Amino acid sequence: MTSTTETDTSVVVIGAGQAGLSVAYYLRRLGLDPGNDFVLLDRGPGTGGAWQHRWEALRIGSAHRINDLPGLDELGLSFETADRHMPAKKVVADYYRAYEDHYDFKVVRNADVVAVDNFGEHLNVTFTLDGEETKTVSTMLVINATGTWG
16 A cells, blocks of 8 residues: 655654563664654653652562563663662663663653544644643554553
8 A cells, every 4th residue: 555645754652661662672673763764752751661650669679570671681781680779760760761872762752642633544643742832743653652651
């Protein structure tokens, strides 16, 4: 099927936690350029997905296991060997930040998606930045990686 409609990007990934970053890794491996061929939108103010909202007292290994992101080993990092004395929310945020930087994902933060509209050959994703500026990006595909936090 050939599209006659030009879009801003090929893929919009909503959410930059574990699922969104994993998807971004594989999109990049398929040859898509972050920030151009695909865009990552995340509602959170920083890295770490839902982990940035966890309790300060929670430590890695004390509640449940955190799986490594695909390609995290390329950075020499693993949650298996992470500091168990630091708050889990800090460790996860630091690892995710290093991961995003290493793979140059260009995550758009404080982007609260308010609508996804179907226009037949393309989709429009409308979001607010910092609760103020409204933007719309057109795409061929939307991946919902919002997880369970919101």
